[in-house]
Amino acid sequence: MTITELLGIKYPIFQGAMAQIAREPLVSAVSNAGGLGIIGSGGMSAEELREEIHKVRAATSKPFAVNLMLMMPNIPELIQVIVEENVKIVTTGAGTPAPYMPIFKEHGIIVIAVIPSVKIAKKMEALGVNAVVAEGTEAGGHVGETTTMALVPQVVSNVSIPVIAAGGIADGRGIAAVFALGALGVQVGTRFLTTVECPTHDNFKQAVIDADDTSTTVTGRSIGGPVRSIKNSMIAEYLKLEQEHASREELEKISLGSLRKAVFEGDTDRGSVMAGQICGLCNEITTVEQMITGMFNEAQALMNRLGQTQIIGEQVTPI
Known part of the structure; x- marks a missing residue:
């Protein structure tokens, strides 16, 4: 089953759950454009998360997810809200979802874990998560140590569940590259920072x-x-x-x-501007829809062209 079939989305792209940023304006725009918008619940109270879910539901009828930073002390309360509000997709990070898998399974919630290594990917598969996001160190915000190029194929070779690639992806070339590595989708953060709907200063x-x-x-x-x-x-x-x-x-x-x-204040000298190494490709403001469709049109054209490209030449005798 493809990621699009599993989640009911058009494009196999997740919007990264960027802290303080992954709120309704961005989340609903991504979902409406055919991707998976993800609410970043880190730092939220249970009631704040409930309010954000209501805002997203008012703005889109398409699938969306909630990200859980499992190191947060109020995770049980946030999960209760997710269950009560009938959210059907969660992504997890900063800890293990093991204690909460029974309740997720009981309520038919799809669980996708963000992971930095093969070892953790295998542990997540053993727990019964539905997919993993293999995030390379190129990404913005909290990162691991392994690059996307090295991490993704090793994770793909070691688990049987779908793998979504993240870290250093900002155009169709990046999408085509990680699909060649065996990924079935992408998670993008930094490129979404330069969209009209991104709610930052x-x-x-x-x-x-x-x-x-x-x-x-x-x-x-x-x-x-x-x-x-x-x-x-x-x-x-x-x-x-x-x-x-x-x-x-x-x-x-x-x-x-x-x-x-x-x-929120726009202080980019004393504030923390979390972003990835792919910033150099994020050089214009577009709408979320323009960004997603442009990336996937480029990726599809590139993959079509590569399908007709012969890269192994005829063997010749050296001079």
């Missing part, structure tokens, strides 16, 4: 547009929580403190609330 969008392939870096490795963001003065200060072996408390002093500062 214009300064945030402009920071992504202005960025290139070397504009991001990873902080938080010293405390076991690596995060990729666009470089700025706050990030430079954070990295300096890490080099000086600062404590978690010292690091949190300068980073606490920094994402909200960037997303």
Whole structure:
């Protein structure tokens, strides 16, 4: 079964559950355009999630999902809301869904786990999740260590459930590439940051547009929580403190609330502009529909062309 058949969507594309950003305006636009919009529930109370679900339902009749950051202390309350509101798709990260699989299965909820390694992918399959998102270190926000190019084919070779590729995908070439690696779909975050419907400050969008392939870096490795963001003065200060072996408390002093500062206040110098290494391809503002259809039209044309391309030549005797 394809991802589109499993989820009832037109295009095999998920919108990344970006914290503070994956809210109704973006989620409903993605679902209406034929992808899978995903509400990012991280930091939400149960009632806030319920309200967001209602907003999405009012704006689209198409399938959507809720992402659960399983490290959050109120996960049981959020799951109760998901059950009560009859949400049928969840994605999970930052922990194991093992304690909650019985309730998901009982209510017919499709579970898709975001994973950074083959080892965890195999564990998720053993738990009974329906699919996995193999996310490479190129992605924005919280990241693992393995690149998408290396991670995806190894995960595909080690599990029998569908694999969705994430990290470093922003156009049709990226989609075609990961399909060649065995993925059945893509999850995209950074490219959605430069869409009309993305509910961030214009300064945030402009920071992504202005960025290139070397504009991001990873902080938080010293405390076991690596995060990729666009470089700025706050990030430079954070990295300096890490080099000086600062404590978690010292690091949190300068980073606490920094994402909200960037997303809502437009402070792209002292805020955290989480984005991936593919920023250099995210250089214009489009609607979500234009973005998705353009990417898949390009991918299909490329795959059609490659299907007629011979890459093995005739053997000749060297001179």
